[in-house]
Amino acid sequence: MTAKFQHIPDIHQLHRKVLKKYWAVILISIVAEIVALVIKMNNEPHRLHEYIVNTMIVPTLIQLIVMGINEIAYSYKVETPLIIIVSGTCIAASLIIANKTIHIQYVFLLSMLVALFYNNIKQLTIAYVVNMVTFSVIYALYSQVRQSISIYELFAFIFIFLGMVYILRGVIRRGKDILDNFTRMAKTEQELLVKNALMDRMVKIDALTDLYNHKSFHEYLEQLIVQSNNNGMPLQLAVIDIDNFKSVNDTFGHAIGDVILVRVANALKESFSPNEILARYGGEEFAVIFPGLTLIEAFLMLEELRKRILQLQHTEMDDRKVSISTGVAEYQKGSTRSQLFAEVDSLLYAAKRSGKNRTLMPGMGGSRLDC
Numbered sequence: 001m002t003a004k005f006q007h008i009p010d011i012h013q014l015h016r017k018v019l020k021k022y023w024a025v026i027l028i029s030i031v032a033e034i035v036a037l038v039i040k041m042n043n044e045p046h047r048l049h050e051y052i053v054n055t056m057i058v059p060t061l062i063q064l065i066v067m068g069i070n071e072i073a074y075s076y077k078v079e080t081p082l083i084i085i086v087s088g089t090c091i092a093a094s095l096i097i098a099n100k101t102i103h104i105q106y107v108f109l110l111s112m113l114v115a116l117f118y119n120n121i122k123q124l125t126i127a128y129v130v131n132m133v134t135f136s137v138i139y140a141l142y143s144q145v146r147q148s149i150s151i152y153e154l155f156a157f158i159f160i161f162l163g164m165v166y167i168l169r170g171v172i173r174r175g176k177d178i179l180d181n182f183t184r185m186a187k188t189e190q191e192l193l194v195k196n197a198l199m200d201r202m203v204k205i206d207a208l209t210d211l212y213n214h215k216s217f218h219e220y221l222e223q224l225i226v227q228s229n230n231n232g233m234p235l236q237l238a239v240i241d242i243d244n245f246k247s248v249n250d251t252f253g254h255a256i257g258d259v260i261l262v263r264v265a266n267a268l269k270e271s272f273s274p275n276e277i278l279a280r281y282g283g284e285e286f287a288v289i290f291p292g293l294t295l296i297e298a299f300l301m302l303e304e305l306r307k308r309i310l311q312l313q314h315t316e317m318d319d320r321k322v323s324i325s326t327g328v329a330e331y332q333k334g335s336t337r338s339q340l341f342a343e344v345d346s347l348l349y350a351a352k353r354s355g356k357n358r359t360l361m362p363g364m365g366g367s368r369l370d371c
Helices: 011-043 045-075 081-098 105-117 121-141 143-148 151-204 214-231 245-252 254-271 295-310 337-353
Strands: 235-242 277-282 285-291 324-330
Touching: 011 045, 011 081, 011 105, 045 081, 081 105, 081 121, 105 121, 105 151, 121 143, 121 151, 151 214, 214 235, 214 277, 214 285, 214 337, 235 245, 235 254, 235 295, 235 337, 245 254, 254 277, 254 285, 254 295, 285 295, 295 324, 324 337
Parallel strands: none
Antiparallel strands: 235 285, 235 324, 277 285
C-alpha cells in the first residue's frame, strides 16, 4: 500500500464496498427506467423504441462495461482509486446522457463522495476536475441538456460544486486530524504499556542475573503456599549458596565475582523448567520453588544442577572450580513461610558444615560428586 493511502486500513476491501454501491446505483437506475418504460407505454407508445435503445440499453451497456473493467481490476488487485473515481463519473455521465431533459446533473456528486472515502484531498480534486470537464463536454455536445438547464441553474450548479469541494476538503482535513490524534493517543498508550511492563520487570527482576529478586520471590512463595494449603499441591523450597564465594571476590575482584554469579544463574535457567521459580535471594544465594513436584524429584534436579555447576569452566579464575551447597525441604500444610525457610536454612548450613558441595534434604546425609 502506498504512503498516500496509509490511513486506509484495507484499500482492497474499500474498493469492494464502493463497487457494491456502484452496482446498487446501476440497479436503482434500471428499476427507475423500467418504471418509466411502463409509463411511456401508456402515454407515449410511439417513442418506446427510442426510449428502450437510447435511455435503457446504451447507458446500461456503458455502465456494465465500466463495472466490468472495475471488476477485472479488482480481481487482479489493481488498487488505484483513480479508476474507481473516474468510474463514478462515467456512471453519472451515462445517466445524464440517457436523461438529457431531466435535471440530474448533481449525480456527479457520486464520484466526489467516493473520493471522500479515500481521505485524500488530491483524489477529491481530481474527481471535481474530471466531473467538470465531463459535464462541460456533455453540455457542449447535447443541445437538449443546454436547453433544459438555464443560465441561472448552470451557474448554481458550478458554484454548488465549488462549495461542495470546499466542504469535503474540510471534512477530509478534519478526518485526518481526528485520525492523527487517535494514532498519537494509541502510540502513547502503547508506549505507556511498554514502559509499565519494563518498570514491572525492573521491580521484579534482579538486574545482574535476570532472575526474580528477593521481594518477588517471597510474593510468589506466599501465593504458592496458599495454593498448597487449599488443594494439597506438593511444594518444595531450595536455597543454594555458592561455596567460598567471598574468596572469589577477595582473590579475583568483584567484577569476576559478578561473572560467576551470572554463570551460575544461567546454569539454573538451563537446569529447570519454566514451572520452577528461580530467584537471586541475596548476595551469592539463590532460591528455587518447585510447585507440584515431590521432594525426591526436586532433590534429583538439584543434584544435576550441582554437578553441572561443578563442571563449568572459569578461565577468569585460572580454571578453578566453583561448587554449590543446597538445602531443600517440603512445605508442610499449616506451617508458615518462616518455618519453611528455617528448615531449609538449617539444611543449607548442615551442607556447608559437612564439607560443602552437597545437597541436603530432611532425613538424608546428602550427596556429593567425587571429582
